[in-house]
Amino acid sequence: MAVIDVVNLSKAFGPKVVLSNVNLQVQEGESLVVLGGSGTGKTVLLRNIMGLLTPDSGHVAVEGKVIAQLSRDELFDVRQSIGMCFQMAALFDSMTVFENVAFGLRRHRRMTEAEVRARVEECLAMVGMKGTDQLKPAELSGGMKRRVGFARAIALKPKILLFDEPTTGLDPVMTDVIGRIILDLKHELGITSITITHDLKSAFEIADRIALIFRGECIACESPADFKVNPHPVIQQFLRGDADGPFLQDPPPPKRKTQEAPS
Amino acid sequence: MVLTLFDKAGAGVLKATDTFGDFAVLAGRTFAAIFKRPFDGKNLLFQFQSVGVNSIPVVVLTSLAVSMVFAVQLAFGFKQFQAEGLASQVEGLAIMRELAPVITGLMLSGRIGSAMAAELGTMQVTEQIDALECLATDPIHYLFVPRLLASMVMVPILTVVSIYVGFWGGYLILVGVEGQSAYVYGNEFYKLLAFRDLRIALYKAFVFGMIIALVGCWKGYRTKGGAEGVGNAPTSSVVTSSLWILISDFFLTKLLLV
Ligand SMILES: Nc1ncnc2c1ncn2[C@@H]1O[C@H](COP(=O)(O)OP(=O)(O)O)[C@@H](O)[C@H]1O
């Protein structure tokens, strides 16, 4: 049985259809990477999985439980086993890094202060953020915030991790660091994960399977090797990173001829 | 023409019902969440601090100003028909029954209700409220309940402070400036009042506290649309809660005085 099962999921905001009939299965211990242009509804997909949005039709099941049918208490139980890393980290800005990471532990685990401290240090070490525990989120850079967000998401030892564009807006080196952290988490903790990214390099490193969302539909969901050679024109255009092709709804501005250097 | 009018009126009624229903549901959920676990004492203490202790200067200053100007007016008014002695009695009546609870309620809706709306609004647009949900924490329980409890307790206490300050504000004018006897003022101030009046004042303050916290949290929680939304939330919270404070003041007075 799949750990995360997205069945015929459709979601629209007013007249704007964001997702239509998306089907995705993620098996235990598997790492799925979801690709897609900006604004194609990748975040909406994750929010449906977390139960922050309710599907218009279809459903999402996590470990066999249909999210939209759970009572709030049951939903909170399921959420304790899912770690969500937000696109903008969404750290609690009135709390220190330590309090952010300790938040779930203090609320859901009967732990002594010393145990909480140990677990927080462990999580911060795992994402390479040791020694920052007394800083406020405002004092961190974008990459550091993301990593603290990771630490907060893994503190409760979830079975599932959802990453929303963990590398967008970071330099290539930090992108690689984040990719390695995700791989480490996967291998050390055996976590099932869904990662949304635009970064093809880390996508191919992380993924067991890659899915591409295009105009609200999931047009491919296969292993990286198959994905690379998929003849679908949209996929090939996405892999090439070319503006010309069927990917964009409006035609892109014409390409300028590169000026020849005066000799 | 007539149809569009009906259409507009209908849409307006529907929207108002919708808004009120949303508020009522969230308010109900807040009351239901009061006794839920886990109990977060630290958070609650922090709210007591920011709602109660930090509001003392504002309440003291406004109560002083209002009670003094009211005393000036009363002294002037009663002097016209040689009844200066009545000024202190009416001052006491007005402060205890109306001025202290209403002034405290209005000032706090500006001070703490707007702060709640701005804080929760910012948390909403920066996805911190979604982050709470994802950490299996009910935002109603974590954010609304401590604020509601703090203002249900603190607004009545601050109303008592306001009554006390109002006594001395009247004293400054009627004894200090108008030259009435301090002993007489001390007696006359309470002459028209019964214990019931203090109780009514506290009831009112309690209801105002509820209105301030619930409206502030609700406006913040329902914030949409980035910086502009966060800017509108406090304004709209102050306007709404002030309005409801004045309306409920009328009905509470009518109900409790008979
Ligand atoms: N709460 C919402 N209300 C209205 N429209 C929304 C909402 N959330 C997302 N959308 C719309 O859904 C589309 C997909 O958004 P999103 O999933 O955030 O894109 P991305 O794939 O870049 O993460 C966007 O065009 C956005 O306008």
Ligand SMILES: [Mg+2]
């Ligand atoms: Mg997104």
